[in-house]
Amino acid sequence: MAIEARQRKDFQHFHTITTRWMDNDAYGHVNNVVYYSWFDTVVNQFLISNGVLDIETSPVIGLVIETQCNYLASVAFPDVVEAGVSVTKLGNSSVRYEVGIFKNGEDSAAAQGHFVHVYVDRHSRRPTAIPEPMRQLLQTIQPG
Template sequence: MSRPQAQPRSAYARFSTITTRWMDNDIYGHVNNVTYYSYFDTAVNTYLIEAGVLDIHQGEVIGLVIETHCNYFAPLTFPHPVEAGIRVAHVGRSSVRYEIGLFESGSDTAAACGHFVHVYVDRATRRPVTLPEPFVAALQRIQLSAD
């Protein structure tokens, strides 16, 4: 298995800025590793809400995380903003693999790269559902390569 490599900005289709918080830093003076997963979740859900396909309060379809992974390459720190790049790597019938790069503001190389797999389910039954067509269209806008 080859060693993971930090990705460049050009590897991602959409960016959002995340404000770091005082509490994000740990005793070692950098953002704690668990916080990176919160940034992943924020980046993905911000895109879906802005694309008009996710209603976190009343939507019938919600995403449940079934897998996450992160490789760390450089520290992120408060009070510096984080720029989160996202792309879609795979769209299934009811699941999506998002890939995320976290960048120190202005940096061309990711400080961390990871992925997030969501299975989309009916809010009430928690059973998988076929992704609605508007949702698929929004995902295709940030899918950089074909499956």
């Protein structure tokens, strides 16, 4: 089954990431596990830079409960990638983020996937409602 690459226009926020020599594996391309760190980076960069998440003190934190990635084109050091993110489902305590990885300014994703955060109380680790300032920010990256 062929998977159609998503396009830049499908994503609302972007973050540039420089690949590193150590990202390449023995086969000469970025290892699959690195993509998941890029997914985490673009989401957390968005939340932190917009002031709705403090990784040391926020009373509510997001835990990843599901993740998936499709690899469509090879990425290798020294490529520069842009990770795009959109929110496609915003629940009471959970968020589904769609992420696309675009290399060297291309319009079609080299990789794409999703992950789901469940927001929990930092101390009890029990699900809790997404704080209103965070919810309002997440709504800004929901597709039209």
